[in-house]
Every structure is written in C-alpha cells, then in structure tokens.
Amino acid sequence: MEEEEEEEPAPARAAPLRCSRMQLQRSSVCSRAYFVVVMVFFHVYIVNVIGLLLYVHYNNGPAGSEGDAPLPAPDPGASPRPAEDSAQSLPRIEGIRVGHVQQVSLGPDRALAMRTLSLKPLLFEIPGFLSEEECRVVVQLAQLKGLMESRTTAESSQLSLSTEEVFSLLDLDQDGLLQTSELLSHSRSRDGTWLNPDNLRQILSGLEACPTGVLTLQDFRRVYDQSQRLGKLRSRFQQRNTHTWLHQGPGSHRVLQALRNRLTSLTRLPAALVELSEPLQVIRYESGDFSDAHHDSGSSHSQSGCAHSGNTSALRQVTCRYLTMLFYLSSVEEGGDTTFPVADNRTYEEQALIQDGADLTDTQQTCGRSNLRVRPAAGAALLWYNHLSDGRGWMGELDEYSLRGDCPVTRGVKWAAHSWVNVDPDHQQQARYQRRVAQGHGSRSGMEEHRQPLSHSDPHRDPHQDL
Template sequence: MRRGAEAKTASQHTCLTLARPRLDQPPSQPISSDPSLPPRDDATVVPGMRVSEVGHKQEVELVPNKIHFMKTLSLKPLAFEIPDFLSEDECKLLINLAKREGLKKSPIQFSKERADSLEELAVNQMEIFNILDFNHDGQLQIIEMMSHERLAKDQLLTPKDIMEMYSSLKADPDGNGVLSLEEFKGVNMQDFYRYIDRKKTNKRELVRNSQQAWLVQGKGAHPIMHSIQQRVIHLTRLSAEIIELSEPLQVVRYDPGGYYHAHWDSGKAVPDISRISLEQFVHISPYHFLSRYATVLIYLSNVTGGGETNFPIADNRTYDYQSLIQNNIDLRDTYRHCDKGNLRIKPVQGTAVFWYNHLSDDEGWIGDIDQYSLHGGCLVTEGTKWIANQWISVHPNKRSQLLLQKVMAQHANDGDQSEGIVDEYCPAVHEEL
C-alpha cells in the first residue's frame, strides 16, 4: 500500500468491477493462443481471455518484452497455470526475504485478535448466522457450520463430529442436521467453542503443518515485491488500487511431513463497515473485513516427493459436500488421500497457479464462494516445498469496497504507514484458511 495515496470519492469509482470471465460474453477482440489447439466458436471470454476448455493456452504479457503462456487447468473452479511467472533467482530471493523476516509456525487456531475484533464490532448472533448461511436459505446446513472458522479451529471436522456436537448441546431438537435461525440463536456460541476445545485431535487431523512469513509490498519494500504486484495486475486485469489494497505476500515453507488439508481460501466478510470509525478500522485491521476473491499461488521450489496442490472436486459435474466423505475416504484429507483428487498440480519452481475463489454477481462484482475451489497441499514426503500466496482481497459489497479504499487512502494521507497495520495484524488474518 502506498503512503500519500490520494483519497478518491465514490463517484470516481462508479465503474469499479472485477474481471472474472463471464460465461455469457462473446469475444470482443482477437485472442492470442496456442496454434496447436483448434479454435472454438463457443469460447467464453472476457477481452483477451479465453477459458472455454481445459488445456487451452493463451499468451499473456506480464513483464515488458516477454510472453508468458497461461493454460486453463479447470473450469470449476476457473483455474490457470503460468510457467516462469518468476525466475529461479527471483524465487530464491523471496525465500531469503522470508527467512530474514522470520518464519513462524502457521497458526491452526482461530485468532484471538479476530475474536476480539468481532466482539468490538458487536457482531451479533443474527449477523453470524447470515455470514454462515452461504446459500441464503435461512437455515444452516452441516457444511455451513463446518465452514465456521472459530468452530473448526485447528481440526478437520466431519459431519459426524457436528451431529455429535448438536446432540451433546441439544442444539438440533428435531435431529435433521439443519439449524434454523431460532435453533441457532438458542445456543450460546461459547458452548460450541468449549465442546470443540474438549475434543481430542489426532495430529494428522490438524488442518496444516507449515511455517510462514508475511512480506509487505508497499513503499520501502524490496523492488521484487512491486514487480510481483505488477505481474498480478497484468495477469488478473484488475486495477492497481485493488491489488495494492490486498493482503501482503505470504511465503510458506513445508518440510517433510508438511501438508494443508483441503479448504477454501475465502469466506464471507463482516457485512457492513460503514459503522466503523477510522481509528477502530485501523486498530482492527482492514483485512478482517475482506474476502479473498482470487488466489495467485507461486511455487518457489521444486519438490522431490509429494507437495502437489490438490483440487479434489475440480470440474465435478455437481457439488455435494456429503460426497467428499465416502467409504472412510475423506477427500479433504491431504495427508492420506491426495491421490483421489480430480486435479493435482506438481510444484515446479517459478510456476504460478491462478484461480477464482468466488463467482461473479450480476453486476460483475464478487458473488458467492465457488465451492469447487476447495483445495489443499498434499503431504510432502521428500524435500522442502516453498510457495508464495498473493491473495486479491476485496469486500463483497461494492459500496463498502469504495469506503475501504477511501479510508485507507485517508489513513495514508494522515502520514501513518499502512505497512504497520500489516506487520501487526497479518499473522492473525485469515489464519483459519
């Protein structure tokens, strides 16, 4: 984030959009593509981006005087692979910067800071219910409760775990596995948390095993950080303002035995930030209010054994959470069952994988979470795996996004370093993901 950035009024951002391909748009300009792949008349594109079939390759210019090729990996979620996104030397540089910053054990529990923030904002039971109700049907399915970051904490919960908890707490009187708003309001959330705290956890059920560091990309950062941001801007076709207000770069190290069970990178954000003062907003950290619209994952090393990125249900015809666990095989379990996933991407140094975590709404803004974006990191059996994550963070409400940009620009104009917010709060941001 830049110091001294000028605040802009909402009227200057009336055309604020996100450039996820819309499947009903016809081509608006010629597309550079791999001549070995035949053209298709039913291509689904945004200007310059063709995504109609898995395996399709297109040219993208991320740095001056160099052409990269971007290959479509899947349509659900919409995911791409870009070889040589970084050079070998750039990968090594990022690893050294992360080591100098100091790697820490990746958190596996819900952040106390996050909990305190929600309490400070007085987020009530009704708001929590609405945040968890992904499909907006006025009920909480088991899958929606399992997605509750503080409830899951450090564990890979199963539907059986949730039903046992309901039974113990008498939260689901009719035993149908679905909580109405009245049933949800009838249970103290602290009782849910205490129940999970008492549950014994096998080490392999912990959500992840890794180390991480956060690298700030604002003024004063190493030039490579700005260069990566520019490439992400060209790759995603999003505005510089959105990218620069996103989370810092996260570098993660997985040693032998490291893994990350399948998860979604994003979740619903606190719905309304208009009631937040500047001081409160800065104190809490802006990233608590945002969703991760898209992910750019960069492999910083080759891996001798394991360590693939696994999308267990990519391009399934339909999505049913219950089908993830069948015959004692849990497709979310990347420690034991990565070989059962639909899409597995082998780490290759310098390669980036780019995917959307959300669908688009009717206005071209962030919509519902794409359930097919469920992904994880397979068990590293030999060698060390290094990756970098660049998340594109936006607020699901366009008006709140405009307010966010205005507030952050005002904070920068006041002479404070927004990087300080990042340094203090990023280890606690989205740690459940």
Template sequence: MREFKPSHPYAGQKLPFPPPPFRSTRLHIQRSNVCSRAYFVVVMVFFHVYILNVIALLLYVHYNNGPEDLIPSEGASSSAINDGGSPLPRSAPSSTDLYLDDYSQSFSLPRIEGIRVGHVQRISLASDKTLVMKTLSLKPLIFEIPGFLSEEECRVVVQLAQLKGLMETQTPALVQGNDESNLPLLSLSTEEVFGLLDLNQDGLLQKQEIVSHSRSRDGTWLSADSLRQILINLETRPTGTITLDDFKRIYAESQSTAQRTGKLTNQYKQRNKNTWLHQGPGSHHVVIGLTRLPSSLVELSEPLQVIRYEHGDYSDAHYDSSPTNPEASCAHTRLASNASTVSEVSCRYVTVQFYLSSVDEGGETTFPVADNRTYDEDVSDGIDLTDTQQTCHRGNLLVKPTVGTALLWYNHLSDGKGWMGEMDEYSLRGDCPVKRGLKWVASSWINVDPDHLQQARYQRLVAQRHQVKSGLEDYYQPLSHNNLHQDL
C-alpha cells in the same frame, strides 16, 4: 460695374417655406463616435469578466475534484495479452496515486476468460518477456503460468522469509469421539504470537495489524474469538496501540475463555512453517498486470504469505475465502463499517500462488473436486477428499510444484453484473504431504467486499488516511526505521 444676378429660378423671390435650420454634420458624427466607443468598452469589460469567471470556476472544480474522485481507466497500458490483444492496466502505479482510486461509480472487476481446459493464452507483462498461461480448470477457474518468476526472484523471497523468521503452524490431529480432549491449535509462546501480529516489528500492535491477520487467518493459530477480544481491548485504549505486557494479559484471557468454551476445536489440519512479508508501494505490478484488477484492490490486500513444507508437511483441503453472509462483514473493510456484525470473514476474490522451489516427490497442490459434474466432497466409497494425508491422490486436479510457476484461481463466481458473487464451492484446495525435498510457496490474496458500496467507502477512507499521513510525514520529515528484510 455690372451687377451680378443669380441664375436660380427663385432668385430674388420669397420662398414658399422657410429654409431648414443649419445643423453641423461634423458635430453629429462626433457624438455618434463617442457613444459607439463607450458601448464597445462596456461590452468588452463584461465579456472579459465573464471569461475570467468561467476560468475561475473551471479551476475551482479541477482542484476540488482531486485524483480520489476520478475513475481509473481500465487497460491504460500498451501491453497486450491474449490472442485478441486486450490491453492490460498500467504495470507500475506511482506511490502518490496508490490509494487514491475511487470505485464509487465503477463497479466492474475484470475476469480472465478460461475458454476451455487446456486453452493457452500468451501474456506480456514486460517488454522483453512473453509468458504462456494455460487453463487447468473451469470449476473453479484455474490458470497455470510457468516461468512467472525467475529462480533468482524465488531465492530472494525465500531469503527474506528466512530473515523475517518462520513460525510453526502445526495443527494436532483430533482425537476421534473425544472433542474435549483436543489441544490448542498451536503451541506458541505469547511473545511468538505477538511477533506474528506485529507486522512492522515496532513493538506495538495497531488496529490495522490485527485486522490484517484477522482477514488472513485460516483457523490455524488464532481463533476469531481471540481476535475479537484483542480488537475490543485495543479500541478502548487512548493510544490505539497495545504493548507486549498488555498483550500477554489480553491473550491469556482470550485463550482461557476459548479453552473453557471449546471453541478452539477445528477439523482443518495442517503442518508447515510460515511468515508474512509486507510489499512496498508498486511491488504488486506483476500481479496487477496478471489479474487485470484495479491497482488499489491489489495494493490494499493482504501481505504476502510464505510457507515452507518439510518432509511430511501438508495442509488439508480448504477454502481460501468465505461464503457471503449478510450477518458477517469482510475483515478488510471492517474499518469502514458503522454497523457491528457478529463475525468477520475473509473475502478473497483471487488467489495467486507462486512456487518458490521444485519438490522431488509429493507436495502437489490438490483441487479435489475441480470440474466435477456435481459438487461433492466425498466420493461414493465414503472417502473424505479433504483429508490430504490419506486421499490426496484421489483429487481431480494435482499440480506438481515447479520453481517459478504461478497458479491463479478465482475463489468466487461473478454476480452477473461485473462484481464478486457467491463463493465457488469447487475452489476447495489443499497440499499433499511432501515425501522428498522442500516445498516453498508464496500466496497473494486479493480482497474484495461483495458489497461494492462498502468496498467504495473503504477505498475512500484509506485514501483520506493516506493523504493525512503523507502530509504529516512531509511536515515532520521523520527518519526511516523500516527493516528492509521485511519488505519486498
């Protein structure tokens, strides 16, 4: 057989350098794959852990920052108002969000523009109803809205007031030159005063009920000193309530003290009958839509006051609110104040008044100095314009009561930064004597503290108490004993 000879040039010769050692390419590839897969697994594990941490953090922030820390958006409704179509706030807040708005970062109070006297704006507070709002005055800013309530709605409010019961608020005239002979402001029995203070008619007085009347008082039936003494006694009681028997003793002491010091004397006079009606959650939606103010400010304001004027009844010209005073606190935010102040005053940013009946003759609402060039309570002849019994016809603006019509006016100016400023001295108003017929009116006041930080603290305090109360009610599930005729 022929011997095989390799054809390579170096075949059979000694190589100048040794050949490289044999390495398995397959083994190298396997090691590379193992490292790549391990690295990929580690990276994916860290990535998923990171994503889970981010999600957990977002959930923590979301559930710890509840509705009370959210700033409500102004104008969340699709309803339009005015020629420019400015949006209105939502018309009916839910009961769960009622007290949970926080204004600690949003200090702005929407204010309707008057434009000029006689200017007409069209407003839509319901999908099937468009109203006309007319500017009556610029000093103070007053608007008239005819047909705001239907006649049926007016009758319902009147019936509720009659079922609740009305109390006399007659103030005796002062005896000229003899202030010491003045009688007490009202001739009410202790039981009647207790009934007026006991808003929920549970037979006990709570602090909130006393505070509610202190911010709605107008000097007609309970003095500031009496209210303060009642509050002091209430705060010293472990139960936080006062029974009728305890109230009789406290009230008698406060009245005797006031009579000895002569502090019941008051120049303001009126004669009528009135009562207060609590409004349930969500019942303020028409006022919220009309004023464009945040729902919590409206919902946390005073109960609705219903007044009946009979023949000869009247009220002298007065201010619904009080001048801003650093030494006095707003009655409605006193619960959130740590500092003790000398006195409490009413802080009513807006008044909304509803005419529940028409009057045959007399009974006009008078704004004696509306749109005066300069403010002056007295005319050059020395006539007192606050005395509506004598000078009601001299007022600059008289509004005749017409059933269903609403009046809205601002008792305070703006501070230039979007919050409530000084009291508008032109907002003096009264009620002319009724000459023929009956006059029924209802007044709704929106309370705002000039100190926006104090107002924010009050909002948070009420929100916290509401949450605690809701939790207790859910736990115990108590039966409802509300008197329906007291609530709207």
C-alpha cells in the same frame, strides 16, 4: 437519280453514331456513381468493424491473444487511488476450455503462455512467471524476517451435548424459538467445541430457509443434526508448515513490488484493490508437512461482513478473498502437489467428499484421489478465482469447487507464496473502506495498519483460512 440514291444512306449511318455516343456517356456516368456508392458503404463497414473490435478489446478484461499490450504497472510510490477510481466491476480472465493456452503480456519484452487447468474453479497455470533470481530473493527475504510455525491439529475431545441441550444453551431468552441474533451471539466466541464456524454456517442457512425466520426445537434438530454430519469434514482440518508475511507496498524490496505490479497487470483489477490487500505470505514445507483441503475465502452471508473492510456492524466477520495467486518458489523432489479435490466435478455436495469411508479433504490419506493435482515447478504460478461473479460484474458467492490443499512433501523442501486480493461483496462497503484508507494515507503508520495480514487469532474467522 443514282446520285440521290447514293446520298440517302449517309444520314442513316450518322444517326446510329450519335445514338451510340450518348449511350456510352450514360453508361459511364452510371458506373462511376455505382462505384462511389459501393466505396462509401465499404468504408462505413470497415469503420464499424474497427469500432466493434476496439469495444471488445477494452471491455472483455485481460488479454487473450498475442500482441495484447499490458496495462501500465502501478507506481509503487503512488498513493492509493480513491474509491471513485475503482470501477464497480471486476474483470475476469476467460478460461474458454480446459487445456486452452492464451498468451499474456506482462511487459514490453515479456510474453508468457497461460493454460487453463479447470473451469470449476476457474484455474490457470503460468510457467515462468517468476525468474530464478526472483524466487531466490523472496525465499531469502522470508528467511531474513523469520518464519513462524503453522500447526493446526484436530480437536482431541468433544463435549457430549445432546441436540436439546445445544438448543437450550443458544436460546438466550428461553422462549423456545431460536432467532438469528441468538445464534450469532456464539460466533463472537471461539472457545466452544460443539459449534464450530462450519456448523454455524449450516445452521444459519437452514434458519434463512425457514419461512417464519425462527427455529423451533424440531426445526433445529433437523438442521443441527445435518450440520454435525457435514461439519465434521472441515472441523478436522489440519496443517503443518512454517510461514511469514512480506509487505509489498512502498519501501519494500523491488522484487516484491514487481510481483504485485505483475499481478495487477495480469488480472487487470483496479490497482487500489491489489494495493490494499493482504501482504505476501511465504510458506516453507519440509518433509512430512502438508495442508488439508480448504477454501481460501469465506462464504458470504447476510449477517456476516468482511474482516478487511472493517464492517463492525456485522455479527460475524469472514475472510473475503476474490482470487488467489500461488507462486512456486522452488521445485520439490517428491510430493508437495497442490490438490483440487473436486475441480470440474459435475456437481458439488459436501456429502460426496466422503468416498468409501475416505475424506477427500484429508490430503495425508487421499491426495491420489484428487480430481486435479499440480506439480510444483520453480517460477511457475497458479491463479484461481475463489468467488463466482454476481452477474453484474462484481464478486458473488463462494465457488465451492475452489476447495484446495497441499499434499505432504515426501522428499525435499517446498517453498511457495500466496498473494490474495481482498474484495467485499458489497461494493459500497468496499468503496467506503478505500475512501477511509485514502483519507488517512498521510500517516505511514495508518497505511501499515490497513496492510496487516489477517491474524490467525482473529476470533471472527476460520483459523485455517490464512494458509
């Protein structure tokens, strides 16, 4: 009996051991399956994050952080790319906030700090953009070619015409109604002193706002009187300096080509836009030389076209400059600051340019009252956008905050250069222009014709926009 009692517990102890082994096996299988599922989801997450970063990198325009690789510089000897290569979008550098510094890479071993100076207009400063040797070469090339005088003074006399007389002169068919075609007929002539381009722009805006599409004498009186008051701000534009133009295309000095390639890499604009834009303008300011505040680009209008793209059907042609890049080729002992009178103003109104009887566009008198002034430093560069985006990635309306001028040089000499990128607000017109140039690229003379600077004597454009 004792033996039977001793044998009974043995099977009872064996059963738990089998059960325990089975439980351990199930737990191990579940753990491995869970681990595999977690790792699969983790890898999918990592792949998605990498894909998102790549998308942002290639679609957000220029580099905004250290380590971004620059775009390859365009081959100076290559033919202009056809219009199809130019995407229907214009990259813009993000300003983030005033004072923000971002690193830009302009070559394998060349990274520079770019600082945001204002958001209205979108304006950046890049110290060390040019080397001392490059500054010297550009100045010497300008001296070798020879500089011409840029002197524009205010009109000394005005015709005494009443509003009624102006209306009658513009009303070509004498029906008592002023139509767009009648008003724009005057834009083909620059010999009038009572209706300048600024007056014309104001009146055209008033006509477009009129529901009937025409102006009666009463309507015209209201619009014209306002345009006369506002037009005086820029009709008194003055400047004094000397300048010349240097081509940067094939056959030009390697320094000039390098500057153009550097601009293309910085802005990430299609190379064709940059290559077909105006030549480099080099300016010399001696003691007392200056430039009143102005807009580098003209305001787009339904009845106007861009001078560079050759839209001959437009009744009025204006200069279309998407952005400006200003190179400081020398420092200045005293004076010569670049001024932005209304930078980062809360609002923009032309009436506000007159403060306490002083005109903020008059750099000889009011440079000290400007919202933003930049001291010239040899080798530094400024970049700003003259136009807003149209919301679809192309060039939109003129950014009126881009008003800028040059304070008088009081001691020393100031050397500077402008590089503009010409873009037509109508991307289809811009594409047609690029196709025409590409088709005629076989002849060198044809290319030189397209790369001529916009002349001061062009009767369809404001005389002070080639500054």
